[in-house]
Amino acid sequence: MKPARFHYVRPASIAEAVLLLAEHGEDASILAGGQSLMPVLNMRLSRPRVVVDINRIAKLKGIALADGAVRIGALARHVEVMRSPLIARHLPLIAEAMPNVAHVAVRNRGTFGGSVALADPSAEMPACLLALGGAVVLESTRGRRQVAAEDYFHGLYDTARRPDELLIEALIPPQRPDTLSAFMELSRRHGDFAIAGLACTLRHDAGVIHAPRLVYFGSEPRPVLARTAMAALDGKAWSPATHDAVAAALADDLDPIDNTFGSPAAKLHLQRVVTRRVLDGLPDKARAA
Amino acid sequence: MTAEIKAKLTPLDRPNTYVGRTVSRQGARKAVAGAGQYTDDISLPRMLHAAFVRSPYAHARLTKLDVNAAKTAPGVALVMTGKELAERITAPWLGTLTCFPGMKAAPQYPMVIERACWQGEPVAIVVAQSRALAEDAAELVEIEWQELPAAADKETALDRTTPVIHPDLGDNLAFEKTIGSGDVDAAFKAADIVVEETFRFGRHTAVSLESRAILADYNKPAERLILYTSSQAPHMIQTIYARMLGIPDHNVRIVAPDVGGSFGMKIHSYGDEVATAAASMALGRPVKFIADRLESFVSDIHARENLIKARLAVSRAGDIEAIEIDVLSGAGAYSQYPRTSVFEANQVLTITGGPYRHKHYRAKATVVYMNKVPTSQYRAVGHPIGNSVGESLVDMAAAACGLDPLEIRRRNVMPDDGYPAVTAGGIKVKELSHQKCLAALERRMNYAALRAEQAILRKQGIYRGIGIAAFIKGTAPGPNGYYGIGGAPISLQDACTIRLDPGGGIICAVGVTEQGQGVNTVMGQIAATTLGVPLDQVRVISGDTDATPFGGGTYASRATAIGGEAVLKAAGELRAEILSIAGALLQAPAGSLDIVDGHIVDAGTDRRRISLKEIGRIGHFQLHELPNSVQPRLSVTHRFRLLDDLYILTNGVSGATVDVDTDTGFITLRKAWVVEDCGRIVNPLLADEQVRGGFVQGLGGALYEHCIYDDAAQLVNGTLADYLTPMAGEMPDIDVAHIHTPTSVSELGAKGVGESGTASAPAVVMNAVNDALRPLGARVTEQPMTPEVVLRALGKI
């Protein structure tokens, strides 16, 4: 388990990094926290010619609120996001989800950008980004572009990012005071990737639910915005019957993958359980808010 | 003498009495400080590194193997194919033992010659200046395969349409065996109630923290081979490598430095390790091979894959009358040398239902070969399976009779005053304590209160399950059993050479080995206690065939029971000699003297007369001070083995509480209890740690660990991201207690303890889960008990 030979470069700026990417394209791999990249290098599942270490690029760091959006730099470590007062205040969904990401040691190195760039189907941050209606900023020598999360996650480890693009940051609209959010996942052991999970936001007014966004992860090749289930919830009041109807509607939204963590039937069942539990818990959360 | 030592072993208030007392594990501080020395920490001048080309297919014919490009790659010193290696060995392995009549096995070469029989089987060794260069070069080996259909499923392994892995064997049948007693058919016919079920156990593997590791150093001019290796049986490895490589035993030295866990997995012979030794011999340079985690999953032995149909007859009153089991055991592509791949099934036959008094029993095993990693002995061989099956049946019987699980066991276990006895499975048992263990468990669990709480929780929709499972465990085998009479090069005796050095230090060299469990500490405790010296005056040496007397190593929970007795006896003899030398020097009868705290004292008054250091000085340097009639040896070797007994049987009973989330199928372990009887305990802390660690390892198989193969016999989850092991966060508090019924086969009285937790955990957790599910009419019969398995049992998916 030793990586195949590669060249190592450590650009100091975004401009330098994107030049390298322009030059090497698919032959380059970006090294952020390395928590996912190093294992695939060591297993020789990935054998880039060049590894571009972005850890020294200051502009990719930090978390800030600007122009009406929370900006999470690509190099913000999971632990920084988890402890950030700004995130706790404006993006409680992410604050709630982050403790489910891996273990302390992995969170100390792993980055928000790495997680979103990798697009592991069981990862929490991509699901949150989609539920919150965020976007990612990508840059190459051809310029900068912003891609909405809804257009960004294409499939299993497959995103709208082109090989010569560096993920710069995520931009996420702050949760409104009347927005409720909830997060739940099922994983076999603490810190494992989820086999079923739901990140959701919604508004409610006099007991009536509006504009729900339900994003499922863990069971699908990518985080899935469950439109049928959302329609079954929109404009309804909390009730066991509604929650059952939303869970039932998932059959149209989800098409779980079959792997060693469970059959599609088991995963659909678990996503329904998660749905009911999250929805059953929301009225209490609403009252507490 | 004997009575004297015995008296010294018990009262803890005597100086130097360490037996029965917790002392911290030697080497723990070193390991925590990162100052341990494992095989991979050893670096020798001119050392090279090995990597392997392995078969990507479960079954495939080699149609092309061209190593020329690899040979000329940067840093490469040697590439050796399976064929070339075959020419360097005396004979292939044959994994049979004569104690298994009718068993069939194919000869196994260390690496593929023309046909690969499992995914991961080594094909060629590449030796280079670094592991990375060796891996680079391994990729340059040009190789073409003709993929062959694979035998992937034990249930169809004997079908006519399934490919026969070894045509010379005629079919994929490895072994069949039926044992029994009484009149089973009549008992089932006459029975009030019969319960039956089919149980499935998934394959898993040991996942030791330190993977397999070997550093082979062949000195060509000296014709001497030294192997530094992470092993639990150095002398066995010495014999096997000497035979296989055609070197006299005495020119092969095995050093097992610090070992990071082994669990039975490091007691077998592995082709890649032989290839490493052969490469060193070919090159005359040291060659190191450290299995990485990926290759560990496809080359370390696997275990536990079994399908068992079982039934039990019980009277309406709750008396167990008869048990019958039919075992289908899935071995790998070869029978693992030298212990074979049929032991697991054999153990299931003999121990299932072992705690009980029923008189009618029949057990049949069929072991079949498949194109998978070879299987063999792994901690608690067969016991987790046999106990799960037997104890599940007993719980089903209890439910059918309307009895509490504890009650039915109380009613049926062998009585503590009924020994010696023979179980229905044919095992001679003595000095067991099922009744005492059950009583202790009931108290420690506060069983009645748990049941009351369970009833309240049920009303709240919480499915709390309470499990009970009794067990027997065969430990510390003797030569009259399988390996001895079966003809294996495995030593069933163990030995201690103990000596007094000039400085008064005691060197205690033992054949049993240390893998992090504290064997050396325990041996030191026994030696220090017997001799009457402070513990830090004793140095224990293990794991080096040049420095220790020939022994079997550590397996089958034998180190303390067998090796400890050898230490006790050897130390006793040394003590006698020291006293007689002291007597000659002091002109006092030896019987009037004693050794306390490293000094010869007057017995009774403990008045100091002369130190051990002085005896050492005179005994080694100033020998003229002694009468001519005294010729000090100051070094004693003693060996110990069981005489008539096959094993030292132990017993115990476990309890567990779990909550089953009936919506998700997730199981939460709440608490576990183990009451076991390992006879005399030398070090309470280490004994408890063995029980706890073993229990957790058993939980692994019960809940998480599974080598999952697809239809083409490809392992699909061979990484630690996909193969789940138990983690501290999910583990319950494990309450451990002991009943002390010393064995009469030794003076020390210790029985094995290292596997008891593993033997019982799967059974007790399965019973707890099924206790939770019983009101829902569901039953889980498959391990690991994943959420999927539980949901299916509940009919939710």
Ligand SMILES: Cc1cc2nc3c(=O)[nH]c(=O)nc-3n(C[C@H](O)[C@H](O)[C@H](O)COP(=O)(O)OP(=O)(O)OC[C@H]3O[C@@H](n4cnc5c(N)ncnc54)[C@H](O)[C@@H]3O)c2cc1C
């Ligand atoms: C034991 C363990 C458990 C884990 N459990 C979880 C879990 O429960 N949930 C979870 O979400 N994750 C989990 N992870 C993954 C962890 O969160 C990773 O850190 C994360 O997925 C990747 O982040 P990274 O910074 O380490 O990226 P790296 O490993 O450095 O890179 C990952 C991939 O993203 C690319 N990349 C990284 N940054 C950029 C960028 N700025 N622009 C373009 N491409 C980029 C890399 O080229 C690479 O392909 C676990 C990891 C481990 C080792």
